[in-house]
Amino acid sequence: MRAVFFGTPEIAVPSLEALVQIADVVGVVCQPDRPAGRGLERKPPPVKRRAEELGLTVLQPEKVRTPDFAAWLRERDADIGLVIAYGRILPRGVLEAPRRGCLNLHASILPHYRGAAPITWAVTHGVPETGISLMQMDEGMDTGPVYTVHRIPLGPDETADELAVRLAQLAAEVVREDVPRAMRGEITATPQDHAQATAARILTKEDGRIIWQRPAREVHNHVRGMTSWPGAFTTVDGKLLKILSTQVAHETGSEAAPGTVTAADRFSLRVACASGEIAIVRAQMEGRKALGATELVAGRSLREGQVLGS
Structure with missing residues (x-):
């Protein structure tokens, strides 16, 4: 042949x-x-x-x-x-x-x-x-x-x-x-x-933007789906934050507004979604190298009470 x-x-x-x-x-x-x-x-x-x-x-x-x-x-x-x-x-x-x-x-x-x-x-x-x-x-x-x-x-x-x-x-x-x-x-x-039939259209960079007004499972799926192109991202204090890896912390609950950092300590780094919370495992601040959650918290890159994507 x-x-x-x-x-x-x-x-x-x-x-x-x-x-x-x-x-x-x-x-x-x-x-x-x-x-x-x-x-x-x-x-x-x-x-x-x-x-x-x-x-x-x-x-x-x-x-x-x-x-x-x-x-x-x-x-x-x-x-x-x-x-x-x-x-x-x-x-x-x-x-x-x-x-x-x-x-x-x-x-x-x-x-x-x-x-x-x-x-x-x-x-x-x-x-x-x-x-x-x-x-x-x-x-x-x-x-x-x-x-x-x-x-x-x-x-x-x-x-x-x-x-x-x-x-x-x-x-x-x-x-x-x-x-x-x-x-x-x-x-x-x-x-x-x-x-x-369903469509799988070509991706643009903007497709990577995280919409925190979605359930935690959907946000987690978005992050893993956008890896590594175009990459999932949000903003914090006006700067780009690439979210490289996440886990679903809770699928329900959280009284905080979507995008709010609800915990930032040596045990966890969690963000509220429309329902539930995700845990950020690894992320990269604009102009810096990729870091794990513990390093992000230790360096004060992310703090409890910050609102991502605002």
Whole structure:
């Protein structure tokens, strides 16, 4: 089986490695190098680095809706295209270039969480399970028929970053087990129930802002879902405060106004929510390094009675 792989970030690397085990990978397509770090030096994406280590041909088109790119794909003479977290919507000319079209490994239980950020929104919404869906791609946003769905439970304190690592490994298993079966016709793709679809839109920095006028469990889910991009944040005395890790202290109670620091001592650092309280485990004041709760209290960065987000 000849295959072209589409992917860009770290979550896609295990799937590329798995595809190499079951197919002749005749091309790898990923996003262009982007500026990163303090020096804004252009750095290659993780998939490009791993593909080059494997000796594979890499292409990083600025645009995918060009005749040249479609021609390059046809020249690969591929049986399938395999896509995971590539980062762009593929037009019909690209989807139809491989003989059997393109398959997508989507990080949700379709039709739920269609879109660019399924992991983040699943964690933020506190769903009990998620998974990897192997689907045949069409021109819609994750709307094609689904071959298989592999489910995993989602822990109540698991962050989006931690979940991404587990889903990356699950996706690689799906590549090894289900992609060959789909190509041999041993499994059939089933149309999705579009009436049940939910969206997982792309994130902005503002999505990280904590709304203290929500229950403690929802605030905790927000923090773990926004880890590490775009990052959960609030303000204190007019300065930015990044909330890196939390726990649910109480799900009910607290007479203080939402956002009020109700305890700041060597035992706990708690903040009132609409109902209940969360405990801040780790946070970072603007212009300072990340600290644990005890250090934040000792340094007087946070004090009882302060109101966050005001």
